[in-house]
Amino acid sequence: MHSPLHYLLLGLTALLRNRLQTALAMLGVTVGVGALVASLALGRGAQESIKDQLLAAGANMIVVTAGNYATQKTQGTEPAADHARFTPPVDPLQFIARLAAARRDLLARGYAAHNIDAALRAGAGLPVSAVASTGRLQRVHFEDDPMAEHDHPTAKERLGDSMAGLGAAATLTLDDAVAIREQIPGVQFAASGVHENARIAVDGDPTRQWFTRMHGTESRLPDIRRGWVFPFGEFLTERQVADAEQVMVLGRFAADKLFGAGANPVGKRVILWNQPFEVVGVVGSTSWAQQPAAGDDQFDALYIPVTTVHRLLNLSKLNTITVTTASAGDTTRIAGEITALLRQRHGIGEAMADDFTVRTQAQEMLGKGLSPELARIVGGNLATMEQLTIEQLSTSLQRANRTMLALLAGVATVSLLVGGIGVMNLLLLSVTQRTREVGLRMALGARRRDIARQFVSEAVVLCLVGGVLGAGFGVLAANGLEEFFQWSTAVSPLSAVLAIAVAAALGVLSGVYPASRAAQLDPIGALQHE
Amino acid sequence: MPVISLQNLKKVYKLGDNTVNALRGVSLDIEEGEFVAITGPSGSGKSTMMHILGCLDRPTEGHYLLNGNDVSNLSRDELADIRNRQIGFVFQGFNLLPRTTAAENVEVPLLYSRPVLPASERRARALEALRAMGLTDRAFHHPSQLSGGQQQRVAIARALVNRPTLILADEPTGNLDTATSIEVMRLLQELREKQKITIVLITHEPDIAAYGTRIIAVRDGIIISDKPNVPRRVSDEPEALPLAAVG
Numbered sequence: 222m223h224s225p226l227h228y229l230l231l232g233l234t235a236l237l238r239n240r241l242q243t244a245l246a247m248l249g250v251t252v253g254v255g256a257l258v259a260s261l262a263l264g265r266g267a268q269e270s271i272k273d274q275l276l277a278a279g280a281n282m283i284v285v286t287a288g289n290y291a292t293q294k295t296q297g298t299e300p301a302a303d304h305a306r307f308t309p310p311v312d313p314l315q316f317i318a319r320l321a322a323a324r325r326d327l328l329a330r331g332y333a334a335h336n337i338d339a340a341l342r343a344g345a346g347l348p349v350s351a352v353a354s355t356g357r358l359q360r361v362h363f364e365d366d367p368m369a370e371h372d373h374p375t376a377k378e379r380l381g382d383s384m385a386g387l388g389a390a391a392t393l394t395l396d397d398a399v400a401i402r403e404q405i406p407g408v409q410f411a412a413s414g415v416h417e418n419a420r421i422a423v424d425g426d427p428t429r430q431w432f433t434r435m436h437g438t439e440s441r442l443p444d445i446r447r448g449w450v451f452p453f454g455e456f457l458t459e460r461q462v463a464d465a466e467q468v469m470v471l472g473r474f475a476a477d478k479l480f481g482a483g484a485n486p487v488g489k490r491v492i493l494w495n496q497p498f499e500v501v502g503v504v505g506s507t508s509w510a511q512q513p514a515a516g517d518d519q520f521d522a523l524y525i526p527v528t529t530v531h532r533l534l535n536l537s538k539l540n541t542i543t544v545t546t547a548s549a550g551d552t553t554r555i556a557g558e559i560t561a562l563l564r565q566r567h568g569i570g571e572a573m574a575d576d577f578t579v580r581t582q583a584q585e586m587l588g589k590g591l592s593p594e595l596a597r598i599v600g601g602n603l604a605t606m607e608q609l610t611i612e613q614l615s616t617s618l619q620r621a622n623r624t625m626l627a628l629l630a631g632v633a634t635v636s637l638l639v640g641g642i643g644v645m646n647l648l649l650l651s652v653t654q655r656t657r658e659v660g661l662r663m664a665l666g667a668r669r670r671d672i673a674r675q676f677v678s679e680a681v682v683l684c685l686v687g688g689v690l691g692a693g694f695g696v697l698a699a700n701g702l703e704e705f706f707q708w709s710t711a712v713s714p715l716s717a718v719l720a721i722a723v724a725a726a727l728g729v730l731s732g733v734y735p736a737s738r739a740a741q742l743d744p745i746g747a748l749q750h751e
Numbered sequence: 752m753p754v755i756s757l758q759n760l761k762k763v764y765k766l767g768d769n770t771v772n773a774l775r776g777v778s779l780d781i782e783e784g785e786f787v788a789i790t791g792p793s794g795s796g797k798s799t800m801m802h803i804l805g806c807l808d809r810p811t812e813g814h815y816l817l818n819g820n821d822v823s824n825l826s827r828d829e830l831a832d833i834r835n836r837q838i839g840f841v842f843q844g845f846n847l848l849p850r851t852t853a854a855e856n857v858e859v860p861l862l863y864s865r866p867v868l869p870a871s872e873r874r875a876r877a878l879e880a881l882r883a884m885g886l887t888d889r890a891f892h893h894p895s896q897l898s899g900g901q902q903q904r905v906a907i908a909r910a911l912v913n914r915p916t917l918i919l920a921d922e923p924t925g926n927l928d929t930a931t932s933i934e935v936m937r938l939l940q941e942l943r944e945k946q947k948i949t950i951v952l953i954t955h956e957p958d959i960a961a962y963g964t965r966i967i968a969v970r971d972g973i974i975i976s977d978k979p980n981v982p983r984r985v986s987d988e989p990e991a992l993p994l995a996a997v998g
């Protein structure tokens with residue numbers, strides 16, 4: 222055995238003889254290896270993106286929602302008529318807030334303000350004292366429940382739809398959130414939330430309005446929403462939340478609608494509930510699968526301190542407590558512990574139903590975090606989303622990912638095969654052209670394996686050069702796919718090494734047959750070959 | 752001990768139903784330092800004999816002892832080793848690798864010798880062999896840049912580079928003009944005289960056979976005459992004078 226350099230030079234010299242054929246054969250290998258590298262990058266990209274998406278979309282997320290629809294249904298109290306759900310006991314403050322929300326909804330749906338107000342007044346019946354005690358909102362004269370007439374779908378799940386133990390109920394408190402955070406091991410974050418639909422307008426320019434989703438929340442939310450970035454400003458600070466300041470973070474989509482696409486609204490003022498809020502940040506998505514869009518919950522939205530919501534609306538309850546677990550595998554256990562803790566805190570007896578709902582986010586993440594194709598594959602594999610555990614979901618995603626990878630690997634394999642056939646063809650040509658040389662080398666003492674090694678090394682050199690070029694092209698292709706198609710790719714150094722190893726193996730494989738043909742030549746016949 | 756000992760060597764080629772008896776019982780001893788010229792008309796079996804002597808082919812029958820070892824039944828790879836270490840070939844058509852320098856051509860046998868020689872050692876030995884052939888200044892020329900005589904000297908350098916005990920030359924002057932042929936024969940004579948290398952040369956030209964110390968004539972696959980010869984000297988040649996210029 223000589224040094225690899227010896228065989229490299231030997232191979233290169235031989236290859237320079239048939240430049241065009243060599244170039245063509247090399248092109249085949251380049252394409253094959255390029256496809257391999259690109260598909261590895263895509264596969265890894267998908268893998269990482271699945272992991273990211275699982276976390277970003279809440280694979281480790283548990284949402285505790287006030288109220289319990291399941292109970293309502295199982296108890297057979299299907300709401301016969303909407304008004305039945307709004308019969309007392311009603312907390313007057315919540316009632317006011319609910320009316321305010323109803324008004325905003327109706328406004329958003331195009332009803333003229335004076336018509337709404339008239340309709341609300343006609344319903345009357347609310348204690349004056351309650352109206353008076355709603356502070357800033359007392360300017361609004363809501364005296365009736367518009368829900369009796371308007372069956373707005375989102376309104377049903379709203380703050381203030383209160384019926385203890387049934388349906389939606391304002392049963393969660395800030396203290397519940399603190400208790401979850403502090404008492405359950407494995408809980409990473411717990412953020413309180415109040416959610417509403419809201420109309421906002423640019424301060425000083427009431428023509429620039431947008432109807433969107435309001436989230437009253439805490440400063441920790443970005444830790445839970447892992448797929449977030451802040452193109453402008455930053456999220457609410459702990460201080461702003463503690464002081465119930467009138468500051469606002471806009472979702473990217475909402476910001477674009479109010480201030481124009483790409484504009485930086487930080488420092489501008491936005492009117493919400495007739496109150497000025499200073500914009501302190503804009504939140505966007507890092508995820509290719511989760512681009513801000515109209516009506517989405519995260520980016521067609523605004524975020525203000527939950528304390529500010531409580532102060533302005535004079536509330537103390539929450540709609541949701543969003544919890545993340547340190548490990549995605551822990552969600553089922555922690556969901557159980559949250560249930561136990563809240564039952565104890567809410568003094569719910571053994572036989573009684575929960576007055577809250579604990580859900581892991583398996584189902585929601587499908588809609589939020591994943592590319593539609595992937596979600597469809599996964600969805601097709603799962604009969605009952607509701608019972609889905611995170612583990613099952615990840616398994617299913619992995620399976621879907623593997624299907625994709627197998628496809629890509631198939632493409633790469635076929636290209637490599639074609640490249641390998643090209644190389645073999647070139648080598649057979651080379652063996653024929655150099656039959657005399659083979660005879661001569663044999664006469665001068667080359668053993669069969671020496672001859673074979675020479676041709677195999679020629680094939681390997683060819684494939685290695687093609688492979689290095691291919692790895693380069695593959696990286697470029699992966700970047701191109703990411704750039705132009707927003708496909709998620711991740712090139713690992715290992716995949717470049719692997720690709721080059723594959724190219725070398727391809728060289729050996731495609732060189733073996735021509736090489737053995739050369740090695741089997743009869744020295745005399747070969748020497749006399751013309 | 753003779754360098755070469757052939758014992759009733761036979762070679763039969765089978766072509767379909769036809770069989771060709773290329774060698775029909777050749778017995779022959781060649782001692783170290785002999786310069787044997789084998790002559791005979793075309794088709795008489797000279798090349799067949801040369802191939803067997805060169806361990807490129809095996810006899811159908813009989814035995815071939817090379818330096819005392821029977822090589823008649825060795826495997827292909829064992830024969831390759833013997834060719835590499837013990838035999839130097841000089842071919843009619845030179846058989847140099849194109850697009851490859853003289854030095855690299857001379858190195859080829861060293862590539863296959865074991866233990867593997869380091870590249871620097873290979874190069875040194877190739878240059879030395881070329882120097883012995885008076886080709887130091889042509890060491891890095893390609894065959895296409897060399898005259899026929901120079902090419903055949905490169906081929907001789909290649910035959911010598913692994914210090915064989917036997918040189919086999921099949922019509923080495925067949926492609927050369929008379930003056931150059933004489934130059935090549937002078938070189939072979941020198942090798943025999945100075946290095947005691949045994950030389951077996953095939954030629955159908957009596958003029959060339961005359962340089963040998965022994966002349967064997969074959970016909971129809973058998974030896975018909977085997978006589979010692981007083982080798983012709985280059986200085987006997989009228990063309991000898993301008994030789995240096997021919998190179």
Ligand SMILES: Nc1ncnc2c1ncn2[C@@H]1O[C@H](COP(=O)(O)OP(=O)(O)O)[C@@H](O)[C@H]1O
Nearest residue numbers: 764766771773792793794795796797798799800
């Ligand atoms: N490979 C072969 N297959 C069949 N017949 C062959 C082969 N090589 C040589 N011969 C035959 O053997 C005889 C001797 O050939 P060869 O040794 O080449 O003679 P020379 O070299 O003296 O001209 C010829 O009749 C030739 O046709």
Ligand SMILES: [Mg+2]
Nearest residue numbers: 794797798799
């Ligand atoms: Mg012949």
